[in-house]
Amino acid sequence: MTAEPGRDTGADGQDAHRVAAEALDAVRAAADAAQLEAVRALYLGRGDGRLTVFRRGLGKLADADARRALGQTVNTLTERVSDAIDERRAELEVAARAQQDATEALDLTWPPRPLRRGRLNPVTLAAREIRRIFGQIGYIAVAGPEVEYDRYNFTLVNQPPGHPARDAHDTFYVDDSRLLRTHTSPVQIRSMLVRGAPQRVIVPGKAYRRDYDASHLPMFHQVEGLCIDEGIAVSDLKGTLEFFVRSFFAADARVRWRPHNFPFTEPSLELELACVSCDGSGCTLCKHSGWLELLGCGMVHPAVLRNGGIDPERYSGFAFGMGIERAAMLAYDISDMRLLYENDVRFLRPVS
Ligand SMILES: [Zn+2]
Known part of the structure; x- marks a missing residue:
């Protein structure tokens, strides 16, 4: 459903898009799992996440359609950011494993050290x-x-x-x-x-x-x-x-x-x-x-x-x-x- 002008999500909707865009940039910039978790807390944190707070404004909208439209927008944006975080987490794990393989250089084909047994005098x-x-x-x-x-x-x-x-x-x-x-x-x-x-x-x-x-x-x-x-x-x-x-x-x-x-x-x-x-x-x-x-x-x-x-x-x-x-x-x-x-x-x- 396309929101009509004036009955759109208005300024709040625009702001939500802007915040979501910032969040996606921050997700792409996160260099490790800890940074990614900080981004998640900042934007999607329960209660005061910068994207989460838009839900609080919903009650102030008298127009039911506008309220529904803003609600859908926030849900969609939240989902998009959440998916981006999951994707980035998977990327970081793959990179971390590759890094570990490179530095530890574990070669499983290497023969084991001989087991030395004691001998009688x-x-x-x-x-x-x-x-x-x-x-x-x-x-x-x-x-x-x-x-x-x-x-x-x-x-x-x-x-x-x-x-x-x-x-x-x-x-x-x-x-x-x-x-x-x-x-x-x-x-x-x-x-x-x-x-x-x-x-x-x-x-x-x-x-x-x-x-x-x-x-x-x-x-x-x-x-x-x-x-x-x-x-x-x-x-x-x-x-x-x-x-x-x-x-x-x-x-x-x-x-x-x-x-x-x-x-x-x-x-x-x-x-x-x-x-x-x-x-x-x-x-x-x-x-x-x-x-x-x-x-x-x-x-x-x-x-x-x-x-x-x-x-x-x-x-x-x-x-x-x-x-x-x-x-x-x-x-x-x-x-x-x-x-x-x-x-x-x-x-x-x-x-x-
Ligand atoms: Zn001899």
Whole structure:
């Protein structure tokens, strides 16, 4: 319906158009959601919005048609401004999202950072593997005290006071009769006294000596082995340890046997492994000999059997002792023993 002149919305209608035009300009100029909300409140606010107030003038118009016309005009203008605000809000949201995408530069195709998992120390890995291998051939793993009596650590394994072999062990003494065990051998005596014969045990555990360099630590791990039965001979010793070496290092690992001397075995032998680095041709690891000392062993001395309560006339046995750090270093190609205990993740990570 077109309002007739004089019955139009008159000055009020003109003013409403002008205010609405201002409002639309302000909506287009709003740079963000907050400014847009301020514009909405200014023009369309309930009660005193600059466009809203025109409704108050309606009551003053006596002419019903003029009143209806002004009412329609204000409604139309309000709707137009309101639509413009909604449209501008949508535009601002799109722009804000584009801005965020540009500044955060989130690339969802980028590969994730690798998840780094903890690894077991090579000594732990080697000890577990040693237990597994000997477990396959009937050995049980046993333990003994680390604070040990001098008697078990030395005397009962054939190193009575004054024996020169004691000097080779730089010992941490706790008091006159007790010490930090310098090897796992005292557990041989303890196991013989508890289990008697026959028995097959290994003793993985810690030992202590006053030593510290690239191949010696004040605390280190040994595995002791003991096999006692009737008729045990050197061939059993060799067969068992060759089986172990081929299981632990490589199926084609070569060994050689050298005579040695230990107080607790007779005869005593040393097992040498063909160098894991040069396979026998000579390198710095094997000091150009082609061979690496791996462990000491021998037939249990009759006196040691007797100290363990076992009759050497009826039973015989063999024993061996090996440094677990040494085995781990050779198996995992580690040059300095101290690396095993520095907890450097760069060192621990590649060993799986
Ligand atoms: Zn070598």
